[in-house]
Amino acid sequence: MAVMRMGYVHARVTDLAEAKQHYANSLGLYETLAEDGKVYYKGWDEWDHHSVVLEEGGVGVVKFGFKVEYESDIDLIEKRAQDYGLSVERMSKGENPEVSDGIRFISPSEHVFEVYHAQTVIGTEVGTHNPEAFPRHLVGVGVPALDHALILAEDVRTMENMFRTVFDFFPTERVQTDLDDNDAHFIATWMTCNNQIHQIAVLEGPQSKLHHFAFKLGDWTEVGRAADLMSMDDIPIDIGPTRHGITRGQTIYFFDPSGNRNEVFAGGYPAYRDRPVNKWTPDQIAKGIFYHARELNERFTTVHT
Amino acid sequence: MPTVTIHPSGEVIYLEPDETVLSGLYKAGYAYTIGCRRGGCAICKVDCHAGSFHYNRPVADTVITAEEAVDGTCLSCRAVPENDITIELRGENVRLVNPFLRQMNEKARLRAEATAAAERTRRAGTTTKE
Ligand code: FES
Ligand SMILES: [Fe+2]
Numbered sequence: 519m520a521v522m523r524m525g526y527v528h529a530r531v532t533d534l535a536e537a538k539q540h541y542a543n544s545l546g547l548y549e550t551l552a553e554d555g556k557v558y559y560k561g562w563d564e565w566d567h568h569s570v571v572l573e574e575g576g577v578g579v580v581k582f583g584f585k586v587e588y589e590s591d592i593d594l595i596e597k598r599a600q601d602y603g604l605s606v607e608r609m610s611k612g613e614n615p616e617v618s619d620g621i622r623f624i625s626p627s628e629h630v631f632e633v634y635h636a637q638t639v640i641g642t643e644v645g646t647h648n649p650e651a652f653p654r655h656l657v658g659v660g661v662p663a664l665d666h667a668l669i670l671a672e673d674v675r676t677m678e679n680m681f682r683t684v685f686d687f688f689p690t691e692r693v694q695t696d697l698d699d700n701d702a703h704f705i706a707t708w709m710t711c712n713n714q715i716h717q718i719a720v721l722e723g724p725q726s727k728l729h730h731f732a733f734k735l736g737d738w739t740e741v742g743r744a745a746d747l748m749s750m751d752d753i754p755i756d757i758g759p760t761r762h763g764i765t766r767g768q769t770i771y772f773f774d775p776s777g778n779r780n781e782v783f784a785g786g787y788p789a790y791r792d793r794p795v796n797k798w799t800p801d802q803i804a805k806g807i808f809y810h811a812r813e814l815n816e817r818f819t820t821v822h823t
Numbered sequence: 824m825p826t827v828t829i830h831p832s833g834e835v836i837y838l839e840p841d842e843t844v845l846s847g848l849y850k851a852g853y854a855y856t857i858g859c860r861r862g863g864c865a866i867c868k869v870d871c872h873a874g875s876f877h878y879n880r881p882v883a884d885t886v887i888t889a890e891e892a893v894d895g896t897c898l899s900c901r902a903v904p905e906n907d908i909t910i911e912l913r914g915e916n917v918r919l920v921n922p923f924l925r926q927m928n929e930k931a932r933l934r935a936e937a938t939a940a941a942e943r944t945r946r947a948g949t950t951t952k953e
Contacts, residue, residue: 532862532881576883577863754860776883777863821858821866 520594521685524717525585525637527667527731528571529778530578536775537572544751545733545780546660550640551615558615561733562644562653563662566637567616570664570731577776577823579728581630582667582718583617584685589635596621598684609634626680627671628726658751659744661733665783666716668730670723670822674704677720687711687718690789691764691796693803705800708765715765715786727822730771732781741768744782748772756817761809764798778823824935825904830872830911837932843879844869844899844910852924853917862886862901871897874908 531537538557541547547559550568555575558568566585573580586592599606604623609632611619620634643653652660671677681687687709694702708716721729735741741759748755748770756779758770767786774780798806804814827836827844838847845857845867858864862878865886878901887898897910919925 530883532883536880576885578885756859773859773861773863775861775880777859777861777886779859816856817858817866820856821864823859823863 520586520588520591521584521633521687521711522587523585523712523714524582524664524667525566525634526569526571526583527664528573528580528582529728529731530576530580531572531574531774531776531778532577533775534572534574537574540751540753540774541570541572542657544658544747544753546657548643553615560640561661561663562656563642564664565639565642567640568637571614577778578726579629579667579669579731579778579823581622581632583614583632583634585637586620586633586635589618592620592633592635595633595684599623602680602683604680604684625671626673626676627669627720629669629671659733659735659740659747659782661735661782663734665732665734665781666714666718667728667732668719668721670725670727670729671720672722672725674707674720674722678704678707678709681709681718685711688789688791689795690715690793691798691806693764693798693800693806695800697797697799705803710789713788713790715767715789721819723819723822728778729822730779730781732769732783735768735782735784737784738768741770741782741784745770756821757808757811757815760811763802763806763809764796776823779821824932824939825874826907826932827904828873828907828909829917830909832916834917835932837928837935838904841879841903844876844897844902844904844908846900848899848917850924851928852919852921854920855912855915855917857900860900862898865898867899869897869899869910869912871895871902872909872911874904874906876902876904876908879903 542549550560551558556571556573559570560568596606606621606623609620609622616638618634618636622632625631644650689707689709691708693705696702706721708719710717745759754773756771761768765786768784770782772780805812825838836847836851858866862880862882880901
């Protein structure tokens with residue numbers, strides 16, 4: 519396995535002080551570094567230096583980082599990306615604080631992807647030596663880790679091809695106009711490279727845009743508690759708590775203080791390369807996205823940063 | 824106590840001090856197309872025809888361009904009126920979804936107007952005696 523996971527999301531926020539309030543105090547991320555108008559965070563159950571980077575000025579996403587297992591995987595992916603027709607540049611160690619050297623390219627959807635093989639290891643908040651089940655003094659929701667992101671692209675099929683060819687990802691679910699993949703137009707696709715139900719999803723929409731990035735939670739109870747905390751902290755909830763038909767995950771969509779959409783996501787069945795892809799037809803897309811309301815609010819397709 | 828007048832239907836909505844246009848309209852029982860409510864998604868833009876407002880937070884220049892900053896575009900979830908303003912929605916009209924909230928807002932506006940009028944009278948009285 520070359521790519522292990524989506525390791526970081528680097529997003530823009532209009533007001534860093536307010537963003538810190540949200541990501542540190544409401545969501546409970548741990549700040550690991552602050553410099554040059556950027557703040558770096560990790561969740562309590564993450565061991566690498568950071569999984570979220572916030573940069574002051576604007577909204578939306580700057581880039582995504584994908585972590586590979588071995589240094590030699592970088593060359594392999596560089597080759598595959600070049601063969602796929604992408605122009606790849608090398609990035610050196612330290613260009614991103616505490617991140618190794620690697621490569622950078624712009625996807626057909628005009629998002630910036632970085633691939634790296636190491637980050638400074640900080641360790642989880644419970645450590646590895648006879649660890650407790652969770653840290654005793656979590657703040658707010660206390661999210662353990664980054665989970666996945668949904669991005670927008672004009673051409674979903676091409677993005678799925680890119681993820682398959684360059685990153686060796688595979689789709690777990692799709693919204694498509696025809697059950698025959700060859701005839702179908704792909705409206706959205708959910709992809710992963712391991713047992714996690716999705717790490718990146720792509721929805722048809724304007725280039726380079728972010729729909730949301732999501733944090734992991736354990737179960738319904740934790741999702742419900744997160745919603746209570748969002749009310750206490752006056753966080754605008756987009757929808758939820760509810761379930762996604764697609765992935766079966768339990769969810770809340772909400773917005774950060776700059777209007778970037780976040781999600782907390784629990785559950786989702788285990789993904790396997792040989793498991794047949796779940797296919798949703800456009801007439802059932804509402805149930806696929808919001809399993810209980812069975813109605814697609816207009817914000818789902820029109821609101822992004 | 825700024826008010827928002829909605830063109831062309833002419834509804835007048837009362838806002839608390841420092842309240843945004845979006846928050847005021849929703850609290851008064853109206854709905855229209857909105858998204859993040861935090862100034863990021865650009866979907867809540869309306870046109871401001873009269874009066875002035877400021878933004879209560881920095882707004883990204885991808886959301887409000889330099890041109891839009893001066894052409895009367897009003898990002899309603901971040902816009903706080905400085906005086907009575909008149910707005911017009913783009914491609915839709917506000918929908919009254921909660922008449923009960925509308926009534927409460929109307930009463931709040933009438934109370935605020937009565938208080939202001941009484942204050943003016945009191946001041947005028949004081950001036951005459953001097
Ligand atoms: S509702 Fe998103 S910018 Fe106003
Ligand atoms: Fe999601």
